[in-house]
Amino acid sequence: MPKFEYAPAPESRSIVDLAASYGLFIDGEFTDGGGTSFKTVNPATEEVLAEVAEADEADVDRAVRAARTAYEKVWGPMPGRERAKYLFRIARILAERSREFAVLETLDNGKPIRESRDVDVPLVSQWFFYHAGWADKLDHAGLGPNPRPLGVAAQVIPWNFPLLMLAWKVAPALAAGNTVVLKPAETTPLTALLFADVCRQAELPAGVVNIVTGAGETGRLLVSHPDVNKVAFTGSTPVGREIARTVAGTDKHLTLELGGKAANIVFEDAPMDQAIEGIVRGIFFNQGHVCCAGSRLLVQESVAEEVLERLKARMATLRLGDPLDKNTDVGAINSAEQLGRIRDLAAAGDEEGATRWSAPCELPDRGFWYAPTIFTGVTQAHRIAREEIFGPVLSVLTFRTPAEAVEKANNTPFGLSAGVWTEKGSRILAIADQLRAGVVWANTFNQFDPASPFGGYKESGYGREGGRHGLASYLEGSK
Amino acid sequence: MSDRLDVRKTYKLFIGGAFPRSESGRTYEVTASDGRFLANASKASRKDGRDAVSAARKAFGGWSKRTPYNRGQILYRVAEVLEGRRDQLVAEVRAAEGVTEKQANASVDAAVDTWVWYAGWADKLSQVTGNANQVNGPFFNLTSPEPTGVVVIAAPQQSSLLGLVEVLAPVLLSGNTAVVISSFERPLPAITLSEILSTSDVPGGVVNMLTGDIAEIGPWLAAHLDVNALDLTGVDDADVARDLEAEAAVNLKRVLRPGTPTAQSLQRITPFLEHKTVWHPIGV
Numbered sequence: 026m027p028k029f030e031y032a033p034a035p036e037s038r039s040i041v042d043l044a045a046s047y048g049l050f051i052d053g054e055f056t057d058g059g060g061t062s063f064k065t066v067n068p069a070t071e072e073v074l075a076e077v078a079e080a081d082e083a084d085v086d087r088a089v090r091a092a093r094t095a096y097e098k099v100w101g102p103m104p105g106r107e108r109a110k111y112l113f114r115i116a117r118i119l120a121e122r123s124r125e126f127a128v129l130e131t132l133d134n135g136k137p138i139r140e141s142r143d144v145d146v147p148l149v150s151q152w153f154f155y156h157a158g159w160a161d162k163l164d165h166a167g168l169g170p171n172p173r174p175l176g177v178a179a180q181v182i183p184w185n186f187p188l189l190m191l192a193w194k195v196a197p198a199l200a201a202g203n204t205v206v207l208k209p210a211e212t213t214p215l216t217a218l219l220f221a222d223v224c225r226q227a228e229l230p231a232g233v234v235n236i237v238t239g240a241g242e243t244g245r246l247l248v249s250h251p252d253v254n255k256v257a258f259t260g261s262t263p264v265g266r267e268i269a270r271t272v273a274g275t276d277k278h279l280t281l282e283l284g285g286k287a288a289n290i291v292f293e294d295a296p297m298d299q300a301i302e303g304i305v306r307g308i309f310f311n312q313g314h315v316c317c318a319g320s321r322l323l324v325q326e327s328v329a330e331e332v333l334e335r336l337k338a339r340m341a342t343l344r345l346g347d348p349l350d351k352n353t354d355v356g357a358i359n360s361a362e363q364l365g366r367i368r369d370l371a372a373a374g375d376e377e378g379a380t381r382w383s384a385p386c387e388l389p390d391r392g393f394w395y396a397p398t399i400f401t402g403v404t405q406a407h408r409i410a411r412e413e414i415f416g417p418v419l420s421v422l423t424f425r426t427p428a429e430a431v432e433k434a435n436n437t438p439f440g441l442s443a444g445v446w447t448e449k450g451s452r453i454l455a456i457a458d459q460l461r462a463g464v465v466w467a468n469t470f471n472q473f474d475p476a477s478p479f480g481g482y483k484e485s486g487y488g489r490e491g492g493r494h495g496l497a498s499y500l501e502g503s504k
Numbered sequence: 505m506s507d508r509l510d511v512r513k514t515y516k517l518f519i520g521g522a523f524p525r526s527e528s529g530r531t532y533e534v535t536a537s538d539g540r541f542l543a544n545a546s547k548a549s550r551k552d553g554r555d556a557v558s559a560a561r562k563a564f565g566g567w568s569k570r571t572p573y574n575r576g577q578i579l580y581r582v583a584e585v586l587e588g589r590r591d592q593l594v595a596e597v598r599a600a601e602g603v604t605e606k607q608a609n610a611s612v613d614a615a616v617d618t619w620v621w622y623a624g625w626a627d628k629l630s631q632v633t634g635n636a637n638q639v640n641g642p643f644f645n646l647t648s649p650e651p652t653g654v655v656v657i658a659a660p661q662q663s664s665l666l667g668l669v670e671v672l673a674p675v676l677l678s679g680n681t682a683v684v685i686s687s688f689e690r691p692l693p694a695i696t697l698s699e700i701l702s703t704s705d706v707p708g709g710v711v712n713m714l715t716g717d718i719a720e721i722g723p724w725l726a727a728h729l730d731v732n733a734l735d736l737t738g739v740d741d742a743d744v745a746r747d748l749e750a751e752a753a754v755n756l757k758r759v760l761r762p763g764t765p766t767a768q769s770l771q772r773i774t775p776f777l778e779h780k781t782v783w784h785p786i787g788v
Contacts, residue, residue, distance in 0.1 A: 492635060
């Protein structure tokens with residue numbers, strides 16, 4: 026098949042007004058941080074985008090105090106219908122400034138503009154819109170009459186969906202009447218800091234949202250601060266485990282959204298075109314930087330050859346390169362460190378005897394890149410079938426019977442998500458029923474919606490985000 | 505005073521549907537509130553705890569896959585048998601807690617009624633905690649509750665029967681299986697409840713009852729990788745509770761902290777549930 030060449034279609038970055046340096050956002054003001062400031066780079070070019078302040082213990086303390094005061098004096102006592110209006114304002118402003126946010130997100134994170142523009146930012150606005158409507162309806166959230174907010178929420182989010190994760194955390198917290206101190210990831214702080222400007226335009230009371238930038242140490246200071254009532258973390262399972270230990274014996278409420286190693290199960294009667302697209306979306310969406318990525322493909326043996334052939338053909342059409350180009354499907358790996366981790370795990374795949382195949386594509390000279398890759402001949406004992414790679418690397422295993430598919434799918438300490446592809450309705454329901462995973466996508470994959478609960482079983486963490494269940498994570502029911 | 509000497513009961517552990525002695529061979533003396541000797545209870549060891557976890561894991565598949573209606577029926581049957589053995593339980597609760605006959609009666613009545621209340625929840629849970637989600641696109645999207653798995657429960661120390669029922673029944677109805685560490689000083693009603701469970705159609709292994717010291721065997725259970733959740737309601741020592749919660753982090757067990765109210769409430773049930781959301785496209 027001839028490959029059509031595309032003319033470059035770069036999105037202009039002129040809409041983004043980058044400052045040389047950014048401070049912490051505490052009590053409605055930007056202030057300096059006490060720590061050593063750090064640089065955030067564009068992973069596609071390694072260009073330094075801005076210098077960002079690091080919050081030290083005193084800064085975190087100040088932020089928590091600002092949130093406490095705002096909770097007690099303003100946000101907690103405010104009627105739900107008024108809180109709702111602030112959240113509706115934020116949703117609207119985010120929609121109005123969506124292009125600016127999409128470009129900045131792509132610059133700082135490396136994800137294709139096609140995804141930041143069409144997935145991340147629209148969902149972000151929708152997340153605030155959905156939760157705004159909850160603020161004056163908390164009596165109907167399923168926790169009995171008059172549920173109460175928890176207080177100050179300490180929120181630590183990852184770099185894979187910097188703005189979307191902010192929305193997942195901040196929107197339900199504010200709707201329920203809590204105030205927040207949020208720490209974005211150190212490699213992707215910029216859209217969170219731009220969000221401060223949305224708070225200004227919405228005239229959100231000072232201290233309701235505070236943003237402290239920094240790395241692991243700032244996060245540790247925040248979640249262990251004695252005056253926070255709720256800790257919400259999205260990130261790796263090892264860090265989640267450490268946080269669970271930290272809050273043990275305290276009164277802090279905790280929700281964790283951690284790693285995954287999702288099985289994407291393709292039966293022989295699957296709708297094949299959709300399944301191939303679903304496999305690609307499952308693992309190569311957002312460069313595979315997705316905790317619920319379909320990173321273990323389980324194919325029924327009778328169609329394994331056909332699926333692999335078609336998958337490789339489809340992968341050969343993926344366009345890797347400049348994330349700001351509107352034709353780009355696969356952007357940059359978020360950091361040199363993450364690229365190193367992906368390379369190490371892929372090397373383990375080679376060493377343990379799996380067969381590697383990468384899509385033929387030219388990698389740019391600068392920046393952090395990894396070609397979409399699959400490993401075949403993978404067994405359940407291989408590290409690439411057990412450990413989360415968090416990159417565009419797919420492990421392919423086969424199965425013969427539905428029971429074997431379920432057995433292999435559940436054979437992991439994780440339990441975040443799974444996929445099932447088959448035309449047979451009764452089989453979908455039976456398999457979905459047996460999978461130990463919080464989200465099951467049948468004949469689709471990687472769908473997200475603020476009305477739909479998301480979260481894991483087992484070591485993928487506890488609590489849900491989105492929907493009524495997610496809202497409940499920020500409320501205390503009447504006793 | 506009659507000449508007849510009473511036949512005393514030997515209280516053993518309850519693991520996998522059987523009543524073994526502790527593999528450690530240890531017992532400890534249980535006395536009534538007035539100091540009178542009641543029995544030598546088995547003192548469960550780490551190995552007993554592990555056996556109980558394997559039994560609970562083995563029973564999980566079958567118990568959780570029964571229809572909620574069937575689970576409700578079986579749990580209601582427990583209440584029936586419980587009611588039939590009221591007199592024995594009243595005597596045991598009286599001896600254990602030193603309360604009046606009237607108080608012991610009230611406490612056993614409440615235990616039976618609590619069991620009935622929770623039995624009725626089994627087939628209503630998904631209607632109350634589940635959801636059809638209206639997402640922004642042509643998708644069927646349904647969230648349903650599921651049991652989390654094997655739950656280790658530290659039963660309340662003071663209320664020997666009612667307290668135990670208040671923490672056990674809400675865990676079972678959704679399909680979880682349980683390893684219970686009973687009140688240390690008042691363990692006898694717990695073993696009698698186990699006898700009731702074993703004759704009420706509850707499959708072996710669904711409930712495993714250990715009499716012993718939470719501070720001794722708790723850490724092994726909290727660190728056990730095949731345990732999914734920990735209910736610390738009966739842990740009175742704050743340091744022990746903190747350490748057990750910290751141990752539980754090893755595989756991100758769900759933890760219910762001490763001090764959580766034990767009254768009949770949906771909020772005793774939901775901490776031991778997962779919620780699964782299933783998406784499917786809508787089209788013709």
